[in-house]
């Protein structure tokens with residue numbers, strides 16, 4: 694994988710008036726997490742989990758609020774959050790399509806699945822469609838190598854998947870608007 698240089702210094706941070714780390718969440722963090730650790734810094738992961746659990750992702754504004762709360766530099770919190778794939782620093786769509794990219798699925802042409810999603814939804818890996826419906830990602834082994842190529846659509850695992858089937862599943866997911874979250 695190539696390193697991509699991001700122009701972070703010139704990035705604009707979207708802000709809203711209401712904090713993400715609300716007083717209620719601060720209280721929860723202070724009561725539940727801070728007493729468990731010797732330093733405030735050590736509570737970074739659980740507090741980030743709390744934010745993601747509450748909002749489904751971690752906005753940059755929340756990173757700053759967590760940093761202020763834990764008396765850390767925002768960059769330190771961002772470093773931690775961006776290190777873990779499980780943390781979402783971009784808003785996620787209503788549906789997540791996660792194509793397995795590990796070896797068994799790679800042999801079984803996982804790329805055809807990813808490419809179909811790219812074409813159909815006009816997004817790249819890691820992106821979300823403009824209508825907020827779908828996010829496309831690739832993950833490591835889903836533990837379904839015997840059914841390669843495999844992909845998860847939301848929580849559901851699909852094995853021996855063909856691009857045409859995936860196409861249909863995406864259409865179905867789009868129709869089932871009420872079924873998640």
Ligand code: FES
Pocket residue numbers: 793794795796797798799833834835836837838839841842843
């Ligand atoms: S390699 Fe894809 S499920 Fe294991």
